[in-house]
Amino acid sequence: MTFPADFVWGAATAAHQVEGGNWNSDCWALEHAKPSFFVEPSGVACDQFARYADDLAILAGLGLNTYRFSIEWARVEPEEGAFSQQILDHYKRVIDACWTRNIQPMATFHHFTNPRWVARDGGWAGDRIADRFARYCEVTAEALGDQLAYACTINEINLPDSLEELMSRVKTKYPERVAAGEAAMGAPIESFFLFAGLEGYTQRAVRAHHLARDAIKAAAPHVPVGMTMSIQECEAEDTDAARSAVSAYKQRVYAPYYEAAKADDFLGVQTYTRMRFGADGKYTRRPPQGVELTQMGYEYRPKALGAACRDAWAATQTPIIVTESGIATQDDDRRRAFIRSALASVSAAMADGVDIRGYVYWTLLDNFEWMSGYAPTFGLVGVDRRTMARAIKPSAVMIGEIARANGLDAAEKSADRVLSAGAAVGVSDR
Numbered sequence: 001m002t003f004p005a006d007f008v009w010g011a012a013t014a015a016h017q018v019e020g021g022n023w024n025s026d027c028w029a030l031e032h033a034k035p036s037f038f039v040e041p042s043g044v045a046c047d048q049f050a051r052y053a054d055d056l057a058i059l060a061g062l063g064l065n066t067y068r069f070s071i072e073w074a075r076v077e078p079e080e081g082a083f084s085q086q087i088l089d090h091y092k093r094v095i096d097a098c099w100t101r102n103i104q105p106m107a108t109f110h111h112f113t114n115p116r117w118v119a120r121d122g123g124w125a126g127d128r129i130a131d132r133f134a135r136y137c138e139v140t141a142e143a144l145g146d147q148l149a150y151a152c153t154i155n156e157i158n159l160p161d162s163l164e165e166l167m168s169r170v171k172t173k174y175p176e177r178v179a180a181g182e183a184a185m186g187a188p189i190e191s192f193f194l195f196a197g198l199e200g201y202t203q204r205a206v207r208a209h210h211l212a213r214d215a216i217k218a219a220a221p222h223v224p225v226g227m228t229m230s231i232q233e234c235e236a237e238d239t240d241a242a243r244s245a246v247s248a249y250k251q252r253v254y255a256p257y258y259e260a261a262k263a264d265d266f267l268g269v270q271t272y273t274r275m276r277f278g279a280d281g282k283y284t285r286r287p288p289q290g291v292e293l294t295q296m297g298y299e300y301r302p303k304a305l306g307a308a309c310r311d312a313w314a315a316t317q318t319p320i321i322v323t324e325s326g327i328a329t330q331d332d333d334r335r336r337a338f339i340r341s342a343l344a345s346v347s348a349a350m351a352d353g354v355d356i357r358g359y360v361y362w363t364l365l366d367n368f369e370w371m372s373g374y375a376p377t378f379g380l381v382g383v384d385r386r387t388m389a390r391a392i393k394p395s396a397v398m399i400g401e402i403a404r405a406n407g408l409d410a411a412e413k414s415a416d417r418v419l420s421a422g423a424a425v426g427v428s429d430r
């Protein structure tokens with residue numbers, strides 16, 4: 001199982017989850033509401049705002065060739081129309097630090113968080129979001145765009161649609177958290193991306209993507225631009241009700257974005273598990289007894305990735321980059337098995353003609369897993385929460401070996417190289 005010579009091999013992060021101190025964002029306000037939907041605040045996260053160069057040295061030392069990170073809107077445009085040159089310069093240094101280490105920078109312009117003023121302006125529930133977002137993309141792309149290898153507009157643009165039902169139940173169940181969150185943000189809870197999947201969201205989001213893509217393309221015509229989508233394998237029991245529930249779900253949550261992605265340079269596919277629809281046509285949130293679960297409570301289902309790529313390709317014929325795939329577990333052997341199996345499903349899809357250009361693991365570092373806080377560990381690299389010391393896991397070494405060899409056979413041989421690779425990048429092992 002070999003991959004093309006220019007295959008993208010990377011690891012991803014998002015600003016709010018790793019940088020630390022993102023206090024001007026709506027998410028920070030929600031984290032500090034009392035009571036809060038978040039089990040703990042993000043605080044210093046992984047202190048990557050200061051430590052990005054060390055983290056890039058780890059990534060390069062492993063053998064990966066791409067770093068997916070996000071540019072934080074709340075930092076770049078802290079108040080409406082007031083753009084921070086200081087912060088744009090910071091991200092320029094991050095991008096330069098990538099190229100210096102032969103790493104291709106893949107930047108995401110929106111990864112869940114907004115500046116507080118955007119939330120107060122209506123956020124993703126308001127009609128001005130697309131123009132606000134496009135202006136930030138325009139300014140950012142003018143400053144940095146032509147130095148990027150890839151640009152992603154909106155991360156998991158369809159996530160609000162897929163969360164709609166869950167979030168409306170959560171809102172009813174926890175009215176005090178809603179009230180405290182709204183008071184902290186000074187805005188309705190639906191302004192926050194994860195709660196925004198109401199009437200009109202899809203049109204707003206597609207428009208925001210189009211405007212953002214045009215703005216980035218205008219500043220950097222040669223840079224491939226795409227959105228990323230949350231796409232899970234959808235499995236129906238053998239009944240009409242289940243089958244029609246799957247097609248209704250795909251029609252609502254995937255189809256409008258697949259349509260929009262047809263004109264893009266690539267589509268970012270992000271897959272974590274399989275969704276099962278029962279005989280009665282209902283989505284069964286809890287997998288059946290006996291099924292292995294990850295720390296997130298998801299079914300362990302690495303092969304869902306190949307299925308998601310096949311679905312996206314059939315609908316769009318747009319080249320795919322896997323921009324996220326990963327597992328939250330403390331058992332790094334399971335992570336290694338997950339990566340190998342996910343990649344085998346990618347390779348099988350490619351053999352069947354699906355155009356997949358890269359694989360980016362979620363995530364480089366154990367980091368702030370949104371409402372779940374720091375307990376779930378998706379990272380290839382551990383982070384000591386007290387000292388911030390990084391610890392390379394065997395799965396990181398394995399994925400680096402696969403990347404260097406451009407093939408899966410390398411995975412088998414990598415285990416004994418864990419210690420030497422740790423030494424090579426100057427980081428001690430656990």
Ligand code: BGC
Pocket residue numbers: 014017155156230270324362369370378
């Ligand atoms: C998001 C990440 C998140 C990951 C794991 C994706 O939905 O893009 O920010 O940490 O899944 O839950």
